[in-house]
Amino acid sequence: MGLFKKSSATTSTVTMIPAAKPLIGDDERKAVDRVLRSGMLAQGPEVKAFEEEFSHHVEGRHCIAVNSGTSALHLGFLAAGIKAGDEVIVPSFSFAATANSVALAGGTPIFADIDPKTFNMDPAHVESLITPRTKAIMPVHLYGHIAAMDRFEEICKKHNLLLIEDSAQAHLATLNGRPTGAWGTVASFSFYPTKNMTAGEGGMVTTDSTDIARMIRLLRNQGQEVIYQNEVVGFNNRMTDIHAAIGRVQLRKLPGWTATRQKNAAYLTEHLKGVVTPYVAPNTTHAFHQYTIRIEGEDAAKRDRFMALIRERGVGCGVYYPTPIHRLPTFKLDLDLPETEKVIKECVSIPVHPSLSKHDLEKIVTVVNDVAAGL
Numbered sequence: 457m458g459l460f461k462k463s464s465a466t467t468s469t470v471t472m473i474p475a476a477k478p479l480i481g482d483d484e485r486k487a488v489d490r491v492l493r494s495g496m497l498a499q500g501p502e503v504k505a506f507e508e509e510f511s512h513h514v515e516g517r518h519c520i521a522v523n524s525g526t527s528a529l530h531l532g533f534l535a536a537g538i539k540a541g542d543e544v545i546v547p548s549f550s551f552a553a554t555a556n557s558v559a560l561a562g563g564t565p566i567f568a569d570i571d572p573k574t575f576n577m578d579p580a581h582v583e584s585l586i587t588p589r590t591k592a593i594m595p596v597h598l599y600g601h602i603a604a605m606d607r608f609e610e611i612c613k614k615h616n617l618l619l620i621e622d623s624a625q626a627h628l629a630t631l632n633g634r635p636t637g638a639w640g641t642v643a644s645f646s647f648y649p650t651k652n653m654t655a656g657e658g659g660m661v662t663t664d665s666t667d668i669a670r671m672i673r674l675l676r677n678q679g680q681e682v683i684y685q686n687e688v689v690g691f692n693n694r695m696t697d698i699h700a701a702i703g704r705v706q707l708r709k710l711p712g713w714t715a716t717r718q719k720n721a722a723y724l725t726e727h728l729k730g731v732v733t734p735y736v737a738p739n740t741t742h743a744f745h746q747y748t749i750r751i752e753g754e755d756a757a758k759r760d761r762f763m764a765l766i767r768e769r770g771v772g773c774g775v776y777y778p779t780p781i782h783r784l785p786t787f788k789l790d791l792d793l794p795e796t797e798k799v800i801k802e803c804v805s806i807p808v809h810p811s812l813s814k815h816d817l818e819k820i821v822t823v824v825n826d827v828a829a830g831l
């Protein structure tokens with residue numbers, strides 16, 4: 457008890473280690489300045505170069521840059537032919553955009569439970585949800601841990617379904633050496649500021665289908681390949697050259713940052729006690745978008761107390777995500793997803809980002825271990 461009294465007495469002077477921190481440097485500023493000086497701000501040569509450079513990270517697939525990860529998912533579903541009456545199996549334990557994009561395309565999201573070890577969709581449960589209306593399966597590589605893509609690939613082949621990836625959180629994560637974005641017929645990435653790399657805002661669709669790539673290019677730009685010759689009803693979901701210029705710089709830094717995230721995660725896993733540390737499945741590389749621990753006991757109040765106490769001592773944290781998507785007002789479904797419901801009460805993400813110092817890491821360990829021991 458004395459421990460916590462002491463910590464609250466120091467609250468006013470405590471500096472907070474943020475849960476996430478976008479890293480923007482002089483290179484990004486120079487790149488933006490270069491575009492601003494060129495006077496060509498809208499989608500142009502920077503976007504094209506960004507797409508080509510991103511393609512090297514997804515086994516040379518077609519890459520189409522758009523204005524957000526949500527647009528990437530939405531256009532991906534439309535171009536893949538998802539329409540009213542089609543069911544797409546997704547996890548409920550994800551960000552709302554995962555399911556919203558299915559609904560925006562006219563389809564119906566069907567919510568599957570997760571494997572609590574990886575936080576990702578459980579292939580066995582997914583298979584049990586397949587109906588004649590199922591058109592696609594979309595795993596999310598949550599927190600940067602690649603989903604069981606080899607299993608999902610098998611299931612999709614067996615049932616003749618499309619495999620689509622929500623890779624918003626998992627740039628450069630791999631399974632058996634194959635990266636996210638190179639498994640599904642379509643995959644989408646996000647460049648929101650807290651992601652492992654940013655473009656300010658933005659997204660990328662990757663696909664191995666020339667036809668789908670062409671359709672996404674049309675849909676993002678008012679349905680035109682040739683100006684004023686609108687072929688389909690499209691959107692303005694273009695990425696600007698300003699955003700692409702930031703993204704190109706960040707993409708060059710991404711492998712180094714990912715290695716630092718992995719090193720930080722390894723340190724935390726070695727030293728944390730009294731909490732469940734993240735599992736890394738065999739033959740995978742984890743991109744550690746989040747370092748998510750669990751406070752066992754299926755007791756959200758206990759987990760919230762843990763969070764309040766570590767914040768009080770200067771360790772930022774967050775719950776991603778406090779409500780499963782199927783229970784949000786948008787879907788309001790009464791489903792039985794026991795692992796999702798359990799994890800939602802236990803999970804908390806603590807800092808793992810590449811700007812943590814050795815001192816920050818030591819402090820995180822001390823604070824988490826002290827608080828966990830006193831819960």
Ligand SMILES: Cc1ncc(COP(=O)(O)O)c(C=O)c1O
Pocket residue numbers: 524525526527550551553554596622624625645646647648658659
């Ligand atoms: C799993 C997941 N899917 C989709 C998105 C949507 O990406 P964006 O915020 O770039 O639209 C995000 C990011 O917030 C996400 O975490």
